[in-house]
Amino acid sequence: MRTMPIMDPTSPSTRGRNKRGQGERLRRDIIDATLRMLDELRDDEALSLRAVARExxxxxxxxxxxxxDRDALVFAALEQCTRDLLRDLEAAEAGGGDAVARLRARLLFLGSWVRDHAGLYKVLHESTINQRMHLAFKQELAVxxxxxxxxxxxEGLAPAGDAAEVALDLRAAVHGAVSMRVNEPAMAWPPLEEQVDRFLVxxxxxxx
Known part of the structure; x- marks a missing residue:
């Protein structure tokens, strides 16, 4: 996500009228502001369109x-967030090594992303928008x-079997591990690397 300067919240006119062809840029600026605010709020229902406009x-x-409406904005923001995350996960996995090393790198990057963006993680996976809307774009993470x-x-590095079933169990374990760290930060958690290695085994x- 790009880091955007925070505008003067008392002056909604601080931004000039967009020139022809700049509507998409304004849309992305609105999404960027929404993502920053969701990361801070940790709750999609705490977001207001008026506050986003001020930002x-x-x-x-x-x-x-x-x-x-707000749900449409949050949906678009989470879709962009997921697209950016998928790109970064692919980059982490492309670091080299065999298939296990690449999978491990993917899972550890997810853990570091959740640590840095705990609020977005909660909105993406634990907020009520998941009940109100079908966030179809999240399926690509599973795929x-x-x-x-x-x-x-x-590559013969894991027993042959139903990859989708194994991946579902793996995702459930990893998401449980990172979610518990987000929601119970005071607990004495073991290094995530150690847990990921146990999950892989x-x-x-x-x-x-």
């Missing part, structure tokens, strides 16, 4: 040009994890 430095009516597990099997079946 961007525009009139509240300008937000409605791009988004029908790519399944593909990573299947590569481990194809016990759930995927790789050699220790």
């Amino acid at each position: 961007v430095g525009i009139a509240a009516t300008s937000v409605y040009i791009h988004f029908a 790519r994890t399944t593909a990573a597990v299947r590569r481990c099997m194809d 016990k759930l995927v079946g790789v050699r220790a």
Whole structure:
């Protein structure tokens, strides 16, 4: 996510009128501001379109040009967040090594992302928008994890089996581990690297 300067919240007119062709840029600025605020608020229902408009430095009516309501804005922001996360996960996995090393790098990057963006993680996976809307774009996270597990099997580094089923168990374990760290930060948690290694051995079946 880009780091955008915070506008003067008392002056909704601090941003000039967009020139022709700059509407998409304003839309992305609104999404960027929404992501920053969701990361701080940790709750999609605590977000208001008026507050987002102040953050961007525009009139509240300008937000409605791009988004029908708060849910539509949060959906678009989480979709962009997931797209950016997928890109970064792929970059982490491309660091080299065999299929197990790449899968491990993917899971550890997810852990570091959750540590740095705990609020966004809670909104993406634990907020009420998950009950109100179908966040279909999240499915790609599962698809790519399944593909990573299947590569481990194809390379003979994990027992052959149902890659989707194994990936589901792995994702449940990893998400449980990172979610507990977010929601119970005072607990004495073991290093995430150690837990991920145990998950890979016990759930995927790789050699220790």
